[in-house]
Amino acid sequence: MTTLYYALGACSLAPHIVLEWIGAPYEAVKVQYGSKELLAVNPAGAVPTLREDDGWLLTQAGAILEYLAEKHPEAGLSGGDTLREKAEAHRWSSFFTSDMHAAFWPIFLPQRYTTDSSEAAKKDVVAAGQKLVQKQLGILNDHLEGRDWILGEGRGKRSVIDAYAFPMIRWAVKVLPDGITAFPNVQALLDRIADDPAVQKVLAAEAAA
Numbered sequence: 001m002t003t004l005y006y007a008l009g010a011c012s013l014a015p016h017i018v019l020e021w022i023g024a025p026y027e028a029v030k031v032q033y034g035s036k037e038l039l040a041v042n043p044a045g046a047v048p049t050l051r052e053d054d055g056w057l058l059t060q061a062g063a064i065l066e067y068l069a070e071k072h073p074e075a076g077l078s079g080g081d082t083l084r085e086k087a088e089a090h091r092w093s094s095f096f097t098s099d100m101h102a103a104f105w106p107i108f109l110p111q112r113y114t115t116d117s118s119e120a121a122k123k124d125v126v127a128a129g130q131k132l133v134q135k136q137l138g139i140l141n142d143h144l145e146g147r148d149w150i151l152g153e154g155r156g157k158r159s160v161i162d163a164y165a166f167p168m169i170r171w172a173v174k175v176l177p178d179g180i181t182a183f184p185n186v187q188a189l190l191d192r193i194a195d196d197p198a199v200q201k202v203l204a205a206e207a208a209a
């Protein structure tokens with residue numbers, strides 16, 4: 001059975017949701033960052049990590065999401081098979097990995113971004129991170145104008161990329177002084193995903209484990 005190593009509310013929530021959308025049997029194992037159990041499957045001590053029955057391990061959220069979408073074409077979660085549809089999926093996957101996710105690091109781990117150990121310095125780093133997250137939300141908000149989902153023509157179609165966005169939008173709600181009120185299309189995407197019973201099931205399972 002496919003096994004997902006995850007941490008509560010982390011970016012691993014994205015593949016967790018995708019596994020639920022796919023509907024094939026899987027096991028979700030809750031781990032602590034940097035724990036022995038996690039280090040045994042991922043030298044970075046980070047989540048998400050995916051393990052297949054034969055012991056094959058895959059790390060990196062973007063790679064895991066693409067792998068799951070391709071492994072289960074019947075779920076229709078890849079965003080499409082044409083050259084441009086694939087390019088769009090890669091574009092947005094990279095956006096979430098490199099631009100959006102990275103923008104949260106100074107907020108979550110400000111001490112990594114300054115050699116000044118004072119509280120004032122850390123506060124400055126957090127504020128810089130918040131600005132960066134707002135910039136990325138603005139890009140996503142503009143893209144979502146007239147769309148229900150991130151990928152696809154017209155109103156679009158649900159894909160693994162929406163699942164990727166979900167944990168990060170939830171973090172933004174928590175860590176930005178005004179939440180995401182300035183980004184109504186992002187809020188609508190958050191609500192659309194949160195309304196899904198499969199997503200609610202995953203959130204409840206993560207909280208209960």
Ligand SMILES: N[C@@H](CCC(=O)N[C@@H](CS)C(=O)NCC(=O)O)C(=O)O
Pocket residue numbers: 010011012033034044045046047048059060061062097
């Ligand atoms: N580039 C990796 C980053 C994974 C990552 O840093 N995940 C966070 C949770 S959102 C984590 O495990 N942090 C713990 C740590 O780095 O010690 C990916 O996209 O999968």
